[in-house]
Amino acid sequence: MATEFSQTIFALSSGAPPCGVAVLRVSGPEAGRALERLTGSLPPPRKASVRQVRDVDGSWLDEALVLWFVGPHSATGEDCAEIHCHGGRAVIRAIERALEDGCGLRRAEAGEFTRRAFVNGRMDLLEAESLGDMLSAETELQRAVLASSAQGEASRRVAQWRETVLSASAAVEQELDFADEDEEGTAPPSQWRAAVSEARAEISTWLAVPSTDRLREGLRIVLAGPPNSGKSSLFNAILDEAAAIVSPVAGTTRDAIERPIAIGGVPFLLVDTAGLRSDGAEEIERIGIARAEAEVARAGVVLWLGAEGEGPAGALEVASMIDLPEAPRKGTGAARVSSETREGLADLLAQIAELGRDKLPKPGQVAVSRRQRELLDQTHTALRFAGEQDDLLLVGESLRQARHSLDAMLGNVATEDMLDALFGRFCIGK
Numbered sequence: 001m002a003t004e005f006s007q008t009i010f011a012l013s014s015g016a017p018p019c020g021v022a023v024l025r026v027s028g029p030e031a032g033r034a035l036e037r038l039t040g041s042l043p044p045p046r047k048a049s050v051r052q053v054r055d056v057d058g059s060w061l062d063e064a065l066v067l068w069f070v071g072p073h074s075a076t077g078e079d080c081a082e083i084h085c086h087g088g089r090a091v092i093r094a095i096e097r098a099l100e101d102g103c104g105l106r107r108a109e110a111g112e113f114t115r116r117a118f119v120n121g122r123m124d125l126l127e128a129e130s131l132g133d134m135l136s137a138e139t140e141l142q143r144a145v146l147a148s149s150a151q152g153e154a155s156r157r158v159a160q161w162r163e164t165v166l167s168a169s170a171a172v173e174q175e176l177d178f179a180d181e182d183e184e185g186t187a188p189p190s191q192w193r194a195a196v197s198e199a200r201a202e203i204s205t206w207l208a209v210p211s212t213d214r215l216r217e218g219l220r221i222v223l224a225g226p227p228n229s230g231k232s233s234l235f236n237a238i239l240d241e242a243a244a245i246v247s248p249v250a251g252t253t254r255d256a257i258e259r260p261i262a263i264g265g266v267p268f269l270l271v272d273t274a275g276l277r278s279d280g281a282e283e284i285e286r287i288g289i290a291r292a293e294a295e296v297a298r299a300g301v302v303l304w305l306g307a308e309g310e311g312p313a314g315a316l317e318v319a320s321m322i323d324l325p326e327a328p329r330k331g332t333g334a335a336r337v338s339s340e341t342r343e344g345l346a347d348l349l350a351q352i353a354e355l356g357r358d359k360l361p362k363p364g365q366v367a368v369s370r371r372q373r374e375l376l377d378q379t380h381t382a383l384r385f386a387g388e389q390d391d392l393l394l395v396g397e398s399l400r401q402a403r404h405s406l407d408a409m410l411g412n413v414a415t416e417d418m419l420d421a422l423f424g425r426f427c428i429g430k
């Protein structure tokens, strides 16, 4: 996407019409002139004002509440106007047409308002990423974990580490100067090593937290066990009981049947390992088993419905079909359920939610995306090297690498492609 900041953009920022009130946002140098053309005059900045909205030919369109923000004191950092109109489809369309054809504005692309806020220094990349996650949050745990990053907490810490690295670099330069001059004078004390090691320890605690991608996708619960052990029945019973998440993560539908669900406010992806049936050719059986094994390997939680003690390590053993007098397994498994009568289902769900809370980021912890974790990992490696190295030239180079990774986290160095990918997953109007 070519970023053309001379252009003024507009979009419907509120949800799908028809709705009670719709919010049309306008950002860019022409925002004030457009608002003036449609409503007669510019209201006082930042003050909600009721105005009659008219098309450029003078025909009346709606009575609306309007807001006017003078840049840089706006969400995007540019001049911004908002028209809060009645939420009928035709009303919205008529005002959009007046903005597009009447005023010559352009429809915004996905995430373009936020992208402008980023480019104008209103937020850094960490904040933009967590805002994106916040917008797709469906469960309470997702919201609660992202709340801290959204408040800029993560950014402040990263900026502090960057400062630490910059000061260390300066100190190393100074030590190098002393060495060069070969003077008798005492070299400055190497306090930077302590500061760098402290930052590295803090980075380690962040690296120990699962990524926000994990949080967004949900923890995989894989139902495993031999044919006819009741996996599909339990799959359906759990789905029935838990709240289905409305928007499944795009592109995750694979051979196994997966459904995103929330259990106790924790996001999960419930996976039924279908196709395990061994009544076909040996070839098919092997493929089925390989597939199930692969699912088990990438599972966050395995619910094992097979014989006791035969499940994969760490699996939650589930005795199924307990309503049957001749239940295939009356075992003392951690959980006992009947998909038929739902006995034990609530207990099983509570156990699953607890496991999820344990394996996903916790509220109060700072969680970052996989991409950010890679950069953080690079920073950590560079800082460890710097701390252990005696050759000051190599130390200086490692510190430069660490600073570069931290800059990439904040978006001080960002490529257009990367920004396209990040902001492209936002909604239009955000």
Ligand SMILES: Nc1nc2c(c(=O)[nH]1)N(C=O)[C@@H](CNc1ccc(C(=O)N[C@@H](CCC(=O)O)C(=O)O)cc1)CN2
Residues within 6 Å of the ligand: 023, 069, 072, 073, 074, 075, 082
């Ligand atoms: N109607 C509406 N609601 C919204 C937004 C919006 O743009 N419009 N936002 C869109 O993201 C979020 C709120 N974010 C905002 C962030 C900063 C400013 C702003 O005007 N900041 C100025 C003035 C701050 C002040 O009041 O002192 C500034 O920081 O200089 C506005 C919205 C969520 N709700």
Ligand SMILES: Nc1nc2c(ncn2[C@@H]2O[C@H](COP(=O)(O)OP(=O)(O)OP(=O)(O)O)[C@@H](O)[C@H]2O)c(=O)[nH]1
Residues within 6 Å of the ligand: 225, 226, 227, 228, 229, 230, 231, 232, 233, 234, 274, 275, 276, 277, 320, 321, 322, 323, 324, 337, 338, 339, 340, 341
């Ligand atoms: N009475 C009773 N029957 C059950 C229960 N759970 C499953 N069944 C029955 O057991 C049979 C096998 O259940 P499925 O859920 O299809 O088992 P599965 O493990 O998915 O089987 P495969 O897809 O072949 O691997 C079906 O006839 C179900 O109706 C239960 O809790 N109580």
